[in-house]
Amino acid sequence: MxxxxxxxxxxxxxxxxxxxxxxxxxxxxxxxxxxxxxxxxxxxxxxxxxxxxxxxxxxxxxxxxxxxxxxxxxxxxxxxxxxxxxxxxxxxxxxxxxxxxxxxxxxxxxxGVIDLPTTDPRLAVVSAAVHSGSVRRDQLAALVHLSPTRFSHWFVEQTGLPLRSYAKWLRLTHAVQLLASGLSMTDAAHAVGFSDSAHFSRTFRALLGIDPSSALAEVRLQEG
Known part of the structure; x- marks a missing residue:
């Protein structure tokens, strides 16, 4: 969140x-x-x-x-x-x-979130894996005993997003955390796999509609 x-x-x-x-x-x-x-x-x-x-x-x-x-x-x-x-x-x-x-x-x-809906227990397994850094489709598919192709369809059914798009979002949010904690844009971009700060800036604007330097000027990071 x-x-x-x-x-x-x-x-x-x-x-x-x-x-x-x-x-x-x-x-x-x-x-x-x-x-x-x-x-x-x-x-x-x-x-x-x-x-x-x-x-x-x-x-x-x-x-x-x-x-x-x-x-x-x-x-x-x-x-x-x-x-x-x-x-x-x-x-x-x-x-x-x-x-x-x-x-x-x-x-x-x-x-108004009071009672959470029931969910496929495999989703919790995948969530734990991707947030620990594992985003390869074949590895995630194996965790929930699905073929890679079936896993791709299942992930879209569960989240509305392709795994590749979700993985890009995770990289972006990780970079934002690094920037907010004091890293330079270049170092944060490289740390999460972007080729350079320009690549990171283009992705940031495509996903959030503004450039990162102005968006993050007053960000206060609270983790938990």
């Missing part, structure tokens, strides 16, 4: 590989996709949907597609408005100064 709060600014068209909840903090937020535009207090943007966002002060909650919170979201591959109480948005902002567990509780409350 990642949460960013600040001015929306100018964004290019982009498509990140995590589910996003965009909340207008002091005004409505608008999200445009090729299928149309939604304006409201909160908009759900499914992973992989090409879009651009506009508003004033916006809180963006990014949910890893393998997370419990992501599985509790309504299914769908298009933009959709969400009903989130103003008090819950205030609690979310206040929770950013708390522990990671406090932030997660505030997010779950805002999204």
């Amino acid at each position: 990642a949460i960013f709060i600040g001015r929306a600014g100018h964004q290019d068209w982009h498509h990140h590989q995590a589910h996003q909840i965009a909340l207008g903090v002091n005004a409505l937020v608008s999200v445009e996709s090729p299928q149309g535009c939604h304006t409201g207090a909160a908009v759900r943007i499914p992973a992989g949907v090409r879009h651009r966002l506009s508003g004033d002060i916006v809180m963006s909650i990014y949910l890893d597609v393998l997370s419990d919170e992501a599985r509790a979201l309504p299914e769908g591959r298009t933009l959709a408005p969400l009903e989130i109480a103003t008090a819950d948005v205030t609690r979310l902002i206040d929770a950013l100064d708390e522990t990671t567990l406090g932030v997660r509780r505030a997010v779950r409350r805002a999204l």
